[in-house]
Amino acid sequence: MPGRAETRLQAKILTRLRDAGPQSRIQLSEHFEVSRTTIGTELGRLTALHLVEEIGPAASRGGRRSTVIDLAGHVRFVGIAIGATSVSTAVTDGRLRVLAFERTECDVRRGPEPVLELAAEQTRRLLVKLGVDRPLGVGVGVPGPVDFSRGIPVSPPIMPGWDGYPARDLLGRRFDCPVLLDNDVNVMALGEQHAGAAGTVENFLFVKVGTGIGCGIVAKGELYRGMDGCAGDIGHIPVADSVAVCACGNTGCLEASFGGDALARDALATAQSGRSPLLRELLERTGTLTAADVGEAVGAGDATSVQMVRDGGRRVGEVLAGLVSFFNPSLIVLGGGLTLLGHVLLAEIRGAIYRRSLPLATRNLPIMMSDLGPQAGVIGAARLVSQEVYGVAR
Amino acid sequence: MPGRAETRLQAKILTRLRDAGPQSRIQLSEHFEVSRTTIGTELGRLTALHLVEEIGPAASRGGRRSTVIDLAGHVRFVGIAIGATSVSTAVTDGRLRVLAFERTECDVRRGPEPVLELAAEQTRRLLVKLGVDRPLGVGVGVPGPVDFSRGIPVSPPIMPGWDGYPARDLLGRRFDCPVLLDNDVNVMALGEQHAGAAGTVENFLFVKVGTGIGCGIVAKGELYRGMDGCAGDIGHIPVADSVAVCACGNTGCLEASFGGDALARDALATAQSGRSPLLRELLERTGTLTAADVGEAVGAGDATSVQMVRDGGRRVGEVLAGLVSFFNPSLIVLGGGLTLLGHVLLAEIRGAIYRRSLPLATRNLPIMMSDLGPQAGVIGAARLVSQEVYGVAR
DNA sequence: CTGACTTCGGCCGGGCGCCTGCCGAAAGGC
DNA sequence: GCCTTTCGGCAGGCGCCCGGCCGAAGTCAG
Incomplete structure (x- = not known):
C-alpha cells in the first residue's frame, strides 16, 4: 500500500x-x-x-x-481526458508510459452523471485488464473552465449540467485515491511538457484546435490557470474580418469562424452552394459533413477546402500573433483534432504569427504540431496527478 | 555597513x-x-x-x-525610471517610502551615455541632499525590452544605441551597490503592486498608455518577463480598423493608432483640417500639439478630441479584451501619461473589455486608473532592487 | 502598595535534514 | 593476488527550528 x-x-x-x-x-x-x-x-x-x-x-x-x-513497478496512474465528443482513458506506470488506452465517442452534453459513469467504467475495464488493484491517482481533463482548487467545473459553456458538479470528489470516492480535475487544454499542455517537444521549455503555449479552440499556458515551468481557471480561453477573442455568430452570443469570435463546428458548418454551406464538387460528393455519400471530411478534401487537393483551412489558419495565427507579443513564449505546440489538416494549417498559422508579431519575440520561436495526438490529454492528466502523489510543490 | x-x-x-x-x-x-x-x-x-x-x-x-x-533607519534604495521623454529618480527608505523625487525631461534617444549620466547625476544630487552615503541598491526601468539576467537592453525599438549597452554593470560600478535593470512597465507594475491597488492580487496587468503602449504582467504574485524579456509588448498587436503605419514597419499596430505620438499626430491633422477650432487655437498658440493638448481639449469638451480619445480607448480596450480572455487577471491597472485623459479613456476601455471578454473572466475584474502617477516607476524600481537586497527568491 | 496574573524574550536541550569522514563491500586492472 | 576505484552504509557534527523553562516587565484587583 x-x-x-x-x-x-x-x-x-x-x-x-x-x-x-x-x-x-x-x-x-x-x-x-x-x-x-x-x-x-x-x-x-x-x-x-x-x-x-x-x-x-x-x-x-x-x-x-x-x-x-x-x-516501483506496481505504481499506476489513470489519465482521463473528456473532450467535447469523446472520452479517452489511459492507465500508465509511474513514469507515465501508457500501458492501456481506450477511447469512446461520447457527447459531453449528455451531462456529468452518464459521462463520468462511462469514464469510470472504461477506466475500471482497463484496470481489470492490467490486473491493477488501485491506482495511485486519477487525473481528469474536461472541456471547460475548472475551479482547480475545488475540483469542480465553473460556468462551462459547452457542458450543460456540469456547472458546480463535484466531479473530483465523486470520482475520488469511487476510485478511493487522489483525483485532480482540470481543463482539457491544461492537461494536454502538461502531456506535451512530459512527452512532447515542450519538455525542457519554461514558457510555452499549447493551442488546441478541435471542436473549439483553447490554449494551455505554461509559465516558468508551471501551468498558469488565471484567477477563475479560465485563462487560455482564446476561442472567443474577436477576429478582424468575421461576423459569424458564436454560441457565446457575441459575433466575430475566433471559434465561430474556425474550429471543428465552424468548419463543418462552412463545409456544408460550400457543398450546398456547389463551389466544391468534392465536398458535395462527400456530403451526398454520408449525409453530413465534418471537419474530418474537410481534411480529406484538403488531402485530395480540393481548392475550396484548402482555401477554407487557409482562411481559418490565418485567423488563428493572427490571434496567436497578439498572444506571442503579449506572452513571449519559447514554443508553441498545436494539437487537437484539426491537426489532421496538417501542414496547410501549420503553414498558415506560422505565416500569420511570423508576419504579425515582434521580431524579437519570434526570432527563436518554434511553432510545431503535437506528435502525441489523442494521447496528449490522458498523459497530461496522469502527469497532473502524479505531481500530487509525488509531492511536488508541497 | x-x-x-x-x-x-x-x-x-x-x-x-x-x-x-x-x-x-x-x-x-x-x-x-x-x-x-x-x-x-x-x-x-x-x-x-x-x-x-x-x-x-x-x-x-x-x-x-x-x-x-x-x-533599519539608514536603509536607502534608489529607483530610477527612464521614460521615452523623461528621467525620474527617487530615494526611498527601507519601506520604499519616497524621501526625495526629481524628474527631468530628457529624450531617451540621446543614447545611453548622456541619459545614464543625467540619471546618475540626478540621483547623486538627491543622495547628497538627504545625506545618504551609499544606497543599498539601485533599480532602473528603461522603455524597452531588457535581458533581465544580464542587465542589458535588447533590440529596443525606441532607444537607438542602447542595444546591448551594459547599463546595469556600469551603474553598479558607479554606485558601488547592487543594480537591477528592467523594462519600465515591469517596474511600474511592481510599483502598483507595492503601493497601489494591486497589493494583494496574485494576477494582474499594468497597462501603460504613454508615448507608447505596454503592459507589465504579474502572474502568481511574480513578474512574468517571457523568454526574451519582451512579454507585455502589446503596442504592436494589430487592431481591427486601422491602417496607420507604425515605426516598427507594420501597419495597424495598436501603438500606431493610439498612444502619445499617434494622438499628437492625429491632433495635428485634425487641427489643420479645421475640424476642431479648439485644437487649431492650441496649435497656433504653441506651434505644436501634444497628447497633453488633446487632454486639455477633452477637458474643455471639444467634441472632436473626445471622439479621438474614445476611438483610441476602444482600440486599447479591444486588445485588452483578448488579453483578458487569455490571461484571466484579477485586476487591470491603467497608468502612464495618457491617464491625464481620465474618465473618458477609462470608460471607453472598460466598455470594450466588458463587451468583448468572457463573462466569467470579467465578472470580478476591476479596471482602474493608477493613483501613483509618475511615481509608479521609481517606487517599482526601488521595490525590484529591494527584493534582491532582502534576499527574496534566493 | 502588594501580590497574582499575563506577556515578552532569552536560554537550553532535542529532533531532523544535510554534511563530511571513514570503512567495508564489490568491481576492474595488472 | 594485490592495488585501485567505485559504491553505499554508518558515525559524528552543524545549522535550523522546535517546545519548555524562567526571569523581566507589564496589568489589574483589592
Missing part, C-alpha cells in the same frame, strides 16, 4: 525518476548536488513507502557497480 | 516589515507560523547586518510590552 511523498527532496527524486528514467544513487546525488547520504536516507523512506525499488546493478564505472533505482 | 539577507526566513521577515510596517517579534512569529525563538535568532542576525533595528516598546497586551522591530 504505497503512500505519498512527504519532503521536497523526495518529490524531486520521484520527479527525476519519472522524467529521466532509472538512476543510480550517485547519479541522483550528482544531479541534485546533494550528498550520497542524503539521497540514501530519502530513498530508504521512499522504498518503505513502496514508491521506489532497486532494479539491479548498473554497468561498472571502474569499481563497484552501482544499484539502479526506479519507480 | 549593512549586508544582504541570507536565508529564506530573513527575506520573509524583511519583506513583511517592508510591506506591513514595524512589527513585534510575536506578530512576526504568529504571521509566519514559526516559533518566537526562530524569529528571535534571525532578527539577531539581521540586526548584526544592520538591516533591522528595535524602535521601542509597543502598547501592552496585558503583560510585558513587546519590542517593535523596524527596518
Whole structure:
C-alpha cells in the first residue's frame, strides 16, 4: 500500500525518476548536488513507502557497480481526458508510459452523471485488464473552465449540467485515491511538457484546435490557470474580418469562424452552394459533413477546402500573433483534432504569427504540431496527478 | 555597513516589515507560523547586518510590552525610471517610502551615455541632499525590452544605441551597490503592486498608455518577463480598423493608432483640417500639439478630441479584451501619461473589455486608473532592487 | 502598595535534514 | 593476488527550528 511523498527532496527524486528514467544513487546525488547520504536516507523512506525499488546493478564505472533505482513497478496512474465528443482513458506506470488506452465517442452534453459513469467504467475495464488493484491517482481533463482548487467545473459553456458538479470528489470516492480535475487544454499542455517537444521549455503555449479552440499556458515551468481557471480561453477573442455568430452570443469570435463546428458548418454551406464538387460528393455519400471530411478534401487537393483551412489558419495565427507579443513564449505546440489538416494549417498559422508579431519575440520561436495526438490529454492528466502523489510543490 | 539577507526566513521577515510596517517579534512569529525563538535568532542576525533595528516598546497586551522591530533607519534604495521623454529618480527608505523625487525631461534617444549620466547625476544630487552615503541598491526601468539576467537592453525599438549597452554593470560600478535593470512597465507594475491597488492580487496587468503602449504582467504574485524579456509588448498587436503605419514597419499596430505620438499626430491633422477650432487655437498658440493638448481639449469638451480619445480607448480596450480572455487577471491597472485623459479613456476601455471578454473572466475584474502617477516607476524600481537586497527568491 | 496574573524574550536541550569522514563491500586492472 | 576505484552504509557534527523553562516587565484587583 504505497503512500505519498512527504519532503521536497523526495518529490524531486520521484520527479527525476519519472522524467529521466532509472538512476543510480550517485547519479541522483550528482544531479541534485546533494550528498550520497542524503539521497540514501530519502530513498530508504521512499522504498518503505513502496514508491521506489532497486532494479539491479548498473554497468561498472571502474569499481563497484552501482544499484539502479526506479519507480516501483506496481505504481499506476489513470489519465482521463473528456473532450467535447469523446472520452479517452489511459492507465500508465509511474513514469507515465501508457500501458492501456481506450477511447469512446461520447457527447459531453449528455451531462456529468452518464459521462463520468462511462469514464469510470472504461477506466475500471482497463484496470481489470492490467490486473491493477488501485491506482495511485486519477487525473481528469474536461472541456471547460475548472475551479482547480475545488475540483469542480465553473460556468462551462459547452457542458450543460456540469456547472458546480463535484466531479473530483465523486470520482475520488469511487476510485478511493487522489483525483485532480482540470481543463482539457491544461492537461494536454502538461502531456506535451512530459512527452512532447515542450519538455525542457519554461514558457510555452499549447493551442488546441478541435471542436473549439483553447490554449494551455505554461509559465516558468508551471501551468498558469488565471484567477477563475479560465485563462487560455482564446476561442472567443474577436477576429478582424468575421461576423459569424458564436454560441457565446457575441459575433466575430475566433471559434465561430474556425474550429471543428465552424468548419463543418462552412463545409456544408460550400457543398450546398456547389463551389466544391468534392465536398458535395462527400456530403451526398454520408449525409453530413465534418471537419474530418474537410481534411480529406484538403488531402485530395480540393481548392475550396484548402482555401477554407487557409482562411481559418490565418485567423488563428493572427490571434496567436497578439498572444506571442503579449506572452513571449519559447514554443508553441498545436494539437487537437484539426491537426489532421496538417501542414496547410501549420503553414498558415506560422505565416500569420511570423508576419504579425515582434521580431524579437519570434526570432527563436518554434511553432510545431503535437506528435502525441489523442494521447496528449490522458498523459497530461496522469502527469497532473502524479505531481500530487509525488509531492511536488508541497 | 549593512549586508544582504541570507536565508529564506530573513527575506520573509524583511519583506513583511517592508510591506506591513514595524512589527513585534510575536506578530512576526504568529504571521509566519514559526516559533518566537526562530524569529528571535534571525532578527539577531539581521540586526548584526544592520538591516533591522528595535524602535521601542509597543502598547501592552496585558503583560510585558513587546519590542517593535523596524527596518533599519539608514536603509536607502534608489529607483530610477527612464521614460521615452523623461528621467525620474527617487530615494526611498527601507519601506520604499519616497524621501526625495526629481524628474527631468530628457529624450531617451540621446543614447545611453548622456541619459545614464543625467540619471546618475540626478540621483547623486538627491543622495547628497538627504545625506545618504551609499544606497543599498539601485533599480532602473528603461522603455524597452531588457535581458533581465544580464542587465542589458535588447533590440529596443525606441532607444537607438542602447542595444546591448551594459547599463546595469556600469551603474553598479558607479554606485558601488547592487543594480537591477528592467523594462519600465515591469517596474511600474511592481510599483502598483507595492503601493497601489494591486497589493494583494496574485494576477494582474499594468497597462501603460504613454508615448507608447505596454503592459507589465504579474502572474502568481511574480513578474512574468517571457523568454526574451519582451512579454507585455502589446503596442504592436494589430487592431481591427486601422491602417496607420507604425515605426516598427507594420501597419495597424495598436501603438500606431493610439498612444502619445499617434494622438499628437492625429491632433495635428485634425487641427489643420479645421475640424476642431479648439485644437487649431492650441496649435497656433504653441506651434505644436501634444497628447497633453488633446487632454486639455477633452477637458474643455471639444467634441472632436473626445471622439479621438474614445476611438483610441476602444482600440486599447479591444486588445485588452483578448488579453483578458487569455490571461484571466484579477485586476487591470491603467497608468502612464495618457491617464491625464481620465474618465473618458477609462470608460471607453472598460466598455470594450466588458463587451468583448468572457463573462466569467470579467465578472470580478476591476479596471482602474493608477493613483501613483509618475511615481509608479521609481517606487517599482526601488521595490525590484529591494527584493534582491532582502534576499527574496534566493 | 502588594501580590497574582499575563506577556515578552532569552536560554537550553532535542529532533531532523544535510554534511563530511571513514570503512567495508564489490568491481576492474595488472 | 594485490592495488585501485567505485559504491553505499554508518558515525559524528552543524545549522535550523522546535517546545519548555524562567526571569523581566507589564496589568489589574483589592
